[in-house]
Structures are given as structure tokens and as C-alpha cells.
Amino acid sequence: MKILSSYSIKGGVGKTALAVNLAFALCEAGHRTLLLDLDPQGAAAFYFRVGSAEKFRMRDAHSLAEGLRKNIRESDFPGLDIIPSNLCYRHFDILLDGMAKRRKQLRKVLEEFKPDYDVILMDCPPNITLLSENVFRASDAILVPVIPTVLSKRTLEQLTGFFRDEDLPGDMLRPFFSMVQKRNKMHREIMADLPASHPGFLKTAIPFSADVEKMGVHRMPLLAYSSICEAAMAYRALCNEILFPPGLQS
């Protein structure tokens, strides 16, 4: 089982769009996928027309796993399940803070889902908290959408700095360009320079697209209603690049 997360310190960079469409692409490729919406805004679940999770008491890792399991909802797409967000997730930090090995508890919880899923994908809130640290330590890869702008570039550098300071493996960070506008000169320039200083930078870039924004109207992944548009193809290519890194392709 692989654990992936869609994460950025910055909001509005396309984290949820990535989580929703990547989850769909993974499921389309035959992987049993669980999308865990950790962002209290609950946008990922909204896109799948799934209501918010029922409240449950979080006392320890076991009750956390049980509570999450009870909240699994089957999506309209066979092979793709969702754990919707709930405001009670704001207590995650308090719960984790009270536990031994408090930065590694989430991995232990997610391991319990191993028999049922090939991939767990987490849509994370845009902050650095104890929950984020747990996400970093639980994930096999952290997918970081980066809009090719100065501010996004700065947040990526902040994130890599945090990884360095906390002695976290930097190669887990897999940034990629998101909401790219090829006609924008600044986008082109940043795209030409930035990957060189981040070895794990993914080659696939997701273009800016009005189709992606319509996900809120359709309330389903872009890949489900506009399967062959440029952005949809890019999400599929990104999924492929994550599953089959170029070095491993035969």
C-alpha cells in the first residue's frame, strides 16, 4: 500500500483538485484507492457529493482508526472510497499531542487500512501543525502543487527548509507545477529555473483550465465529466509519473 498526500503551506494552489483527480486516475488505473479529506473545509468530499463525516471520539490510535473506518463512504466510482472531512478533525493535533511517538501515530493508524486499499491519498489543510508533521512521516510521497509565481516558489523553499530543520527526508517532496499559463512570461521563467534546485520535481505540469474550476458545478472529478481535455490528460500523466517513475520504466 502506498500513502500519498497532497500538501502545500499555501492555499489556492490546486491541492484539492489534485487529490480529487489523482484519486480518480488511480482508481481508473485499477488501484483500490481511499481519499482521506483532512481539510476541515471538506471540499474534496463536496466534489464527490459526500456529506461530512459523523463525529466520533478520538481517544487513542485505535479509536481514531475505528472512527475513520466507520466514516468510509463508497464514491459513485467503484474502487474509490472517501473519508469525508469533519470539523472534529481539528482535535487531531490535541489527540496526537497526548500520545507517545506523537509524530508517527498517523502512519500506524493508516497501516490498519492496508488489506483494503492499494493507495491512500490525503488532502491536507494548508498549514504546518502536528497533524502536518504526522502526514509527512506517514507519506511515501508528498505531492506539492506549485503555481509558477514568486510567492509559491517562496513557500516551496519554506517547506524544504522545514524538512531540512526537522531532519525529514527531502526526497519525499515531489513538487509539480500547477495552474500553469504558458503565455505568462513569469510562469515560463520560473518553470525553466525552479526544478533544477529541487531534484524530486515532477515533469508533468497541470495547465490552468476553466474546466477544472467547473468541478464545483458538476460535483465530480474533472476526469469523470471531461475525460480527454488537456488538464484531465495532464492529471493522468501525473498519476503515471508517480506510479512509474521514469527510472523504473522499462
Place this chain on the structure above:
Amino acid sequence: MVLPGDLGPECLRTEWRLEIHSQESKVLEFWDTFEWGLWFGGHVLYRCGGVYNLCRHENGTIGAVVCEEQAVGIRRSWRDFKIEPLRAALEEMLGLRALAMVVEGTFRLSRCDVRDGAGKIVCRLEWASVFAGKEGEEELQRSCRVLPLRGYEAEADRMVEQLIRHGATTSGDGPLELLLRHADREPRKYTLRPAFGLETETAAREAVGRIVGAILKIAVSNVPGILSDLDTEFLHDYRICLRKIRSVLSLVKDVYPVAKSRRIRKILGDLARQTNRLRDLDVYLLSRDEYLDLLPPRLRPALEGMFDDFSAEREVEVRRTISKMGASLHRKILRETALFFSEQTSHKHSPAADLPVGPLVFRCIYKRYRKIRKIAAGIGTDSPDEMVHQIRIECKKLRYLLEFFTEIIPKEEGGAMQKSLRRLQGRLGDFNDASVQQKSLLNYWEQKRCGAETSMGLGGLVSILYHRQQETRGLIEQALEEFCGASTAAAFKRTFKQPITVSAT
């Protein structure tokens, strides 16, 4: 859920949004063996669009697919399948039996997504209609499967309640059961050892009549399988049935007029003899792999020729057997035999006809056991094969008596006796097989004037079989000691020996 005839998914529209998908129609052919090996093994095999699907069988409905295989043409034996897990599963359930189509039906299926107010699918429904035959001639049932989505079980429960309010029921036969009943092909356990409903006081003639009638019925049920040469077990069981009938008539004497009883035994013996060669060839061909494995690879090709000869001869024998058994004379013999033993037919008086069968048969059993002990006492390492053969025949007769009258024999004692006898018979059977096979291989060698390679192969095989036979002899002596020993003898005496009654004059 079983639905009333006119109920469709529309009845749910008041509460849910429905998305009905296009209907698909499939013709499913269901396959099983004469013994319903798959059905009673908890499985169903069906062929649809050139694909064989092995599924679990759950209360007359087709459950989860275990394995599937694309196949051009008909598959009869587990050996005809290519995919290993499918072969293994079928081998266990089919053994030597062949597959035949038991029924076919048309399934019309429409799927429907049920959405809540937000447009989320909360449940899927499968609306199925089952029709008899491949043209969908007669609708047998309409049913609906409610498939809840994980996390939306409460919605599915509400839907079930709603369907029940509209007349649906949660019980009733599954579609497969209905198809089978419609075709008059309901699965029944097949056995060569049926119950006859005997009691100690049952009149001997009535008891023997019931036994013969029931076994004859089994023999007759095997005839179509022999005529279509579906598998080797039809002939095998048919021959066993004839042997059992002849056996009971000769073992329980004087219940029918002697001349008539003798005549029937002779007729049935003749019928069985007609099939001797075919059964021998079946036995050789079934042990083909075992024989070849006994030889070093270098000598195997030479023996392939012998099996090819047997196969060719079998073709001829099958045709001959079919023409004899398919003839009206054969049918007439079986019909008249059945009539002879039916309760409606009256016969002349015979000395044992009205005696209670219990004491009569117990005397026969005890007599047979003592006879076996007597022969066994004379058997040693140097005794001729014929003596072993004779004891084998006597054991077979005793086994039949214990089997036929098992209902009136005390269960515990009878079970232990049969177990011990089975062990002995197994060893006697191995000895006899090794002896008969040597003779037939040498016969083949003499008749065919085989070349050097084949002679070497046959010689190798004969010597292996000879050694096997010698080894078995030691085992037979052990088994005889157990079966004829003091404790078994005491059990036989306790159970079957009748107290001598002295009448006062």
C-alpha cells in the same frame, strides 16, 4: 428479493432519483455432472458467450465468480480446462465424472443507480427477469438485488422496506432453482447405497424385492450415460448394480421361486458380461498416466502404442455396447426384471418368502463370515493366488449383505465391521488388480508380438506389478488377522449368531 410480476424500479421514484441503464440479455447454460458434484460441492458452472464461469452457489442464486476460462467448444472433464486453479477446483468436485449441460435460461438484467437529494449514488439495483430456455419462452421470476454502497447501508434498508411495501418478498427460490424445477432437473444426491426402509420383521420377499427394485432403478438411470459415452463411471456403476442384484438373489435364498430367480441371475450376468471388455479397457486407460509414471522416461514412448491400441479397441467396444444396450431387447429385459420384483406381481410360494428378514439375513451373514475365517485359516505365504481370489469374492458377498441390511444391523457393530472389511477388501483389490494387470499385459505381449522396445516396457511394468503384488500379500495377511481375529469374530458372533431354539414336543 422476489418481485410481483408488474413491479419495476419506478415504484422508488417518490423518494429517490433513479438512473436506469440499458437492459442486457444473456443466455446462461448451466453444467454439472450426473452426480451433481458441483451443486453439492457448493458451486455452479455456467457457460455464457464462450466463457465458462465457476461461481459459488448460494441458495439457488449464482454467487461470486471463483474462476473463469474462455473456451471454444465443449469442456467435458476437468482435464479439458487450462487455467490451473479452475482445473484444481473442478478435479476435486468432478473426479472421473464428466460435465453435461443440465439447464439453460435467459437472464434479462437492468441496472439502476439510486441517487439521494445531492445526486450521490447511495445504492445500486439489479432488476433481473429469468426465462426458461434460450429464446426466453416463459418468464419464471422477477427479482431485484439491492446493492448498498459502503457508508449508505441505512438508505439501502429504507429501499428494501419500500419494495416490501410494494409486494416484494425476501424469501423464495433462487432463479437457478426455478430453472431446474421448470426443466424437471432438481438436484438429488446420487448414491449406490440407498436406504430401503427395512425392518427386522419385514417379510424376506418384500425386503429383497425392495432392494432389487431400488438398485435396478439406479442401474437404469445409468443407461443414458453409457449410451452417450459421457464418462466411464456410468458403466462402472451399472455393472455394480447388476452384480449387487445377482448377489442379493443368490445370498438370500428361497425368497423367490428358485428357477425364476436363477433365470434372472443368468440374464443379468449375461448383460454384465457383454460389457466386460469395455470396462477392462476403461480401467487400463484410466491408469495410463500411473503406468507410464512407473517406467523410466526412455521406455514410456514404447508403451504409448499399447494405450493407443486400447483406445482404438475401446472405440469399437463402445459402438458394440451402445448397439446392444440401445436395442429394444435390453430395455425389455430391464423392464421385465423391474416388473418381476414389483409389489404388484404375485409369485408362487417359496420357503423363505414370508419369514422375517432379520433372522434370515443374520444367519446368512454369520455363515459367510465363518466361511471367510475358514479360508483365511488356510492362507499362507505360499498359498496360490486362487485362494486369495476366492477370499476376495467371499468378502465382497459379505460386504454386500452388510450394506443391503445395514438398517437392521446394530449401527455401532455394523460400522466397525464394515470399516475393518473395507480395509481388507482394499488390499485384496490391490492384489487382484496387480495380478489381473500382469496377465493382461502378458496377453497383449503374446498377441501383438511386440518389438524390443515395447517388450522392454511391458517387461518393466510386469515386474513392477509382480513386486507390488508380493508386497500386498504381506498386507493382506495383516488385514486378515485383524478381520478374522478373536475380537472381530466375537463381535460377529454376538451380533449375528442366533440362539438355537428347541421346540418342546
